[in-house]
Every structure is written in structure tokens, then in C-alpha cells.
Amino acid sequence: MSAVIDLRSDTVSKPSDAMRQAMATAEVGDDVFGDDPTVRALELRAASFMGKEAALFVPSGTMANLLAVMTHTRPGDEIVLGDQSHIFQYELGGAARIANVLTHPLKNNDDGSMDSDAVAAAMRQENLHSPGSTLLCVENTHNRCGGAALPLTAMDALTSVARERKVAVHLDGARIFNAAAALDVPAARIARDCDSVSFCLSKGLGCPVGSLLCGPAPFIERARRNRKLVGGGMRQVGILAAAGLYALDHNLGRLSEDHANARALAAGLRKLAAFRPNDPETNIVVVDIQQGRLADWISAFEQQGVLAVAFGPQRMRLVTHLNITRDDVDRALARIASIAGAVPI
Ligand SMILES: Cc1ncc(COP(=O)(O)O)c(C=O)c1O
Structure with a gap:
């Protein structure tokens, strides 16, 4: 039978020979000690792509989202997110089970956005009886909404509601470079008013593994501690970071x-x-x-x-x-x- 055409996911893509070569020759160190020069280079590169101060290399998009939730919130807080979002649908309730927050899902529109009035109405002030909303999660492109690239107007409407309410925004940008290509804007513009953004190397960018969480330096330092807590500290991981650097150089266009x-x-x-x-x-x-x-x-x-x-x-x-x-x-x-x-x- 002729070759299988695997359209299950962009995660099935295989590292190219040139990417494997970059991995094989990567300079490495112990990243938990902060010694891996290739990881440091990738984190700097990722932060600059997203227009943020710092970045953290993590094994998966799921871990990047979990760390974002853990780091933006305190146990007992509430997060507002789309009912079709990856965090709500596909991450085994990690936000509730590990970060100990309530998840308040709101309807995702077909274009992946949420109604900003509904978001405003859902956000709660902490009081004797109610948890406070401290985080809004947005996804772009939106997987369950058919890879929709949320337009900048939708992003801006959501981030401005959050800013008014002093609620942080995390952007699950697992496929943010697809959104950037579709909207014809830099990824940093999409993430501009978000406090943190994560993106995956292991999907359309063709790496075997890896995601980045990007945000302000103090936030990323706290996320680094949370990464250690959930067992995501990795050692000579420059081998994987080299694949990421290769992808950012060669696979975006x-x-x-x-x-x-x-x-x-x-x-x-x-x-x-x-x-x-x-x-x-x-x-x-x-x-x-x-x-x-x-x-x-x-x-x-x-x-x-x-x-x-x-x-x-x-x-x-x-x-x-x-x-x-x-x-x-x-x-x-x-x-x-x-x-x-x-x-x-
Ligand atoms: C939108 C979105 N966020 C997060 C993830 C999680 O990524 P990972 O499979 O690396 O944990 C995915 C994976 O498909 C995704 O589509």
C-alpha cells in the first residue's frame, strides 16, 4: 500500500535531517543549574519573538499552560476561559487539580473569541463569599474552533476588559505563529497586551518536543520554581533547545x-x-x-x-x-x- 498520509495532527511531523544535525552538535550544560547555553539562547530568542522580557523552556504546551495558571494565581482564585479552550477541554483539569483554581468557562464563539461583555460579567471581585477572578485565558489560533486566528480586534477587546478589571491575561499560543501568518502581523503584536504567552515547538514548527512560556522576568522566575515543582526541570536539554532554535530560523516562513x-x-x-x-x-x-x-x-x-x-x-x-x-x-x-x-x- 502507498505511504500513509498522516493528518491526525501537526504534532506527528518528524524532525528533518538538518534539525537532527543541529541537535547532535548542540552545546549543552545542566539547565536546572542554568548552565545550558543552548537553552538560554532559545529562551532569549523566544522572549524576543513574543515581545516579552523572559522565557522558560518546558516539555509541553500543557505544562506551559499549567505553569502560567499556577504562577498568575493563588489557590482558591478563579480563572475565566473558553469552554472550547485546550486548557478546559484537554488538560485533565490540571488547573483545578494542581493549581487549585476554579475554572469558569464561557462560550467560545465560532472565531475562537469570547464575548467581552460576558467576560466582564463573569469576572468576580473577591469577598467573604466569592473567589476573585485573577486570570483570563485566551487561545490563538483556536484548536477546537477549527484553527481560527482570532482577529486583533477580538484580542484587544478581551485584553482591555481584563486590564480594566486588573485581571492578568495568559495567551495559549500553542500555534501563535500560524495566527501570525494568517493575520499577517508579528506574533508579538498578538501577544502584546497579554501578561504571558506560551507557544509550542512540537506542532507546526516540526520539533520533537518543547514549548516556551514567555512573560515578565519576575513572573518567569516564579514559573521556573513551579516548573521544578511539577518535575519539569531538565538537564542537558540543549539538545532539544537546538531543535527549537533551528525551527525558529527555518520553519516559520x-x-x-x-x-x-x-x-x-x-x-x-x-x-x-x-x-x-x-x-x-x-x-x-x-x-x-x-x-x-x-x-x-x-x-x-x-x-x-x-x-x-x-x-x-x-x-x-x-x-x-x-x-x-x-x-x-x-x-x-x-x-x-x-x-x-x-x-x-
Ligand atoms: C491550543 C493548544 N494548547 C496546548 C496544547 C498542549 O500541547 P502539548 O500537547 O505539547 O501538551 C495543544 C496541543 O495540541 C493545543 O492545541
């Missing part, structure tokens, strides 16, 4: 290719009656199944060597990334078209 490939994929799927795809703004295609059962489609795709994931009761997700070419998209569409009548309606 090509993200719009992933977006064009996602649009081509969605356009091809739209021609088939069984599927109603979104209009992708970035690299995520979400498809509502109009005919047949999701599980049957996923396994029929798999038999044809096209991998996708379930993303709701009748919704699947396909993600383009740096190991997917335009030819792969065309091949995937041809394979899907060949079975489009095969799944029982």
Missing part, C-alpha cells in the same frame, strides 16, 4: 504553505456530499459528517492510508504540517473520493 494546503483539502472535501468542512484560516480542517457514521469514516480513511482523528460526535479533524505536501493533499483527496460511496448512509 513556510507556515502559510500549510494553510494553503488546508484550504485545498477543505475545498476537495466540500465536493463530497458526506462532508461539510470548515473554511480553514490556518492548518486545521474540521469536517462535520453529513452522511454515515464518524467511526466508519475514520476507519475507511485509515484503510486507504489517510489518518484523521475524531473531534466530536460527528466531526473529524485533519491537520496539515511540514511533512504534508500539496501532492499529499491531492493523493489524500483521491483516496477519499474513491471510497466516498463506500460508507453506509
